[in-house]
Amino acid sequence: AGDVTCEKIDVPADEGPTGIAYSERDPETTRDLYVADGIGCHEGNPRRLLAELMKVRKNIAPDSALYAPNIALPENVAMLIYLGVDILDTTRATIAAFEDKYMTSAGFIHLDRLAELPCCCAHCSGTSAKEVKDMDKKQRARLLEKHNIAILEAEVALVRQRIRSASLREYVEGRCRHNPALVAMLRLSDAEYDFLEERTALFKPAPLLATTSESLTRPEVVRFARRVQQRYTPPEKDVLLLLPCSARKPYSISMTHSRFRKALGKNLKLVQEVIITSPLGVVPRELEVTYPAAHYDTTVTGYWDAEEHRWVGECLENFLLKHPYKHIVAHVEDEYRSICDSPATRHSWIRNNS
Template sequence: MIKSQSFFAYSRCGYLNINGQEIEFPLVLDSDSIQIKEDQISLMGESATKRDVSIGKRTITIAETENFIVPIINPHFLKRSRQTVNFIMDLKKIIGYDKLLYIPGISDPYLLPQLFMLGVDIFDDINADMEGSHGTLYTMMGRIHNGEENSRENGKFLQDLVSLLKKGVESMTLMEMVERWNISSKAREIIRMLMDEKSEEFEKVYPRTTGSVIAGGLESLERPDIVRFNRYVLEDYKKPNNLETILFLPCSARKPYSTSKSHREIFEALGSLRRYINEVIVTSPITLVPRELEETYPAGFYDIPVTGNWFLEEKENIIRSIRSFISKNQYKNTIFFLPEDMLFVKERLNLGEDFILWKKGTDNQFDELKARISQIRSEEDVRGRRDFMKEKLLSIARYQFGEWIIPHIEGLRINRMFNQFMLVDGNKPFFVFNERLGKLTIHKNAAELFVKTRKFLVEIDDFKPTASIYAMGVKDCTEDVRQEDEVVIHHSGSVRGTGIAKMSKEVMMNTHKGVAVKVRN
């Protein structure tokens, strides 16, 4: 019996019960527990039956036990990265998530995290034994040849690596682990294909939030959560209050930016002038962050090495994004207030007086910026007081749920109760802003909005949910649901509660095991 405890995209961890023994997965099998012969296949004491399945233009045989799926293929078939990615992803579509996938003989330690990310659950020590007996030792920096017997050490290396990957799923940091475990060129190829050629499929299973983004290299530019945010800002973002002036600012090490010393100094210097400008922060791998979205994921939850140097790809991404953003939102006035390491923006966009160099630490560092905005203010009609909190909550709602939500909530008022901001109708809370997670949580009072519009729904069998809803109790799920999304739970249109999806739709509808939704009320 399999108990899936946590998912991360195609990867999962949990427990396997065989003959009363509870075993954690992902796991590394001892080769002694595997018997693969032409007439008989046995895995951990479970006998298998065979059947043929079509994958692309190829028909393969898979062996199936109560708990395992084993494709019978020559490991050399998966020598090429593209073939590996296509084969495993196509196979997962056929076999679903009720059984554990084991592909014999492919447990290269320097590909293992990438294979796990693709959905392989079980590995073996066949290669570790063979290479170890020929004097090869696995290390964190790659293989070394010491001429000694290293089979035992190599086996432990695999076990420790698999334990780390399990923790990565549980802590939602698996992507950071995989990005850093790029010792071999094939490992890098697999991840690039997953994020490029398979990006549409991968996005559908990738969690909406992962807790944090530790951006260590250019690969982070293609992460599904980063791509989602950047695409939203460039394609669907709407400037607040019909503002006609945009101010581009640099990022800060501290998040949200508004809590940093540099941005607090800007606030203090500009004072009431801020109500005339749309503030947008320039950064990487997220390129542009409107001030209203700085607290949401991933904008408020990423970290990058701050060196003052930019990769060429980052520069190109920033320039392309700025051009697109300005073109779409149509501002009368554009101001860039950026430091010396971002002079490439001035050069590439051929900026004149629109670019003001931020000379940090000087006594008059904000004088030119204040003068420019004051001039713009005198040319505009007098603007009333801006409700920055209302702008923020509506902008987060639009990003989190889509444009459809705005007509339903723009008339709600903001209330602060129990140290939390809420969107309320009369005395009824509809949405609560969770500052720690940077998102709106759905109150049961707002659930009917989602049922009527068929958005972010999980339909269950006819029962009253308590703390958790298991996948076996799920009947249907709308296409927009991703892991970690806020969802409304219903049965045939009757609201049964709200909660957080712990699986994507693809996983939820293709397994009967594991927690599908954590219920709030």
């Protein structure tokens, strides 16, 4: 609601939920709601906006609601909610309407530039772009306001649905592309691994779709790679068998993996199987059914970009530095082979075997 103010919601504790404007000087953590006053000023400054949001979110209780006034736009609400905002308002939708700005999920379009109304909401479907342009200023602003609020509310409803279906991150990765500042915010927030990791579910009942370059840095992916590196202890074997990933998960039920395992027969128990994959890095066979190893899907073209190459290569190097093997058999080709065959990978293995 655009007309909520902190005075109105700051009611005595015995009269139900209470809220207050967040203040760094007076850090109180017992309220049900905190208002991130002035946060809208940082909309165009992703670094500052992220820092402000993180500061409030870290200092208030996890179940206290965070209200970010005067900032919600259809293109940024998914990101704001992903980063911990609970309550938004329609202030920007109303201001835009009085500036003849027509909101879409991909940003504003000035009414002058609209040849048709790209919307089927109740307010747009009964009229045309020309009719709206011909309206007097007040009538036009009222119609644009109703449309802008409708499109904003539809976007928030979709975000709620993506939360229910445990796929908000995928939506945020796609949604931010219309605005460079939002892409920056996604990348900067991924660099804040500790902040995101403790707020990211350990398991999600939905596939993890790795379709953008930021999929490599999402907390679930980095967490899996770190845990393989830091916590996993493989059984003691002399031979490491490196295999490429498969589209089918878990890998062992795929045609290629099951044939390979069958061909190895009783020798299978003598080797440590490790699967090389993007974006997870390396997946020991024992962990192939854990989240997200059995739950991810990625874009497969046969081409790996430099970042993917570097990330997966580093995961393999770290694995080889930690666990010594007398022999390594890499049953791989193409990009997988160039990762296994790289000087850094060979160096890691030799260093741990000399």
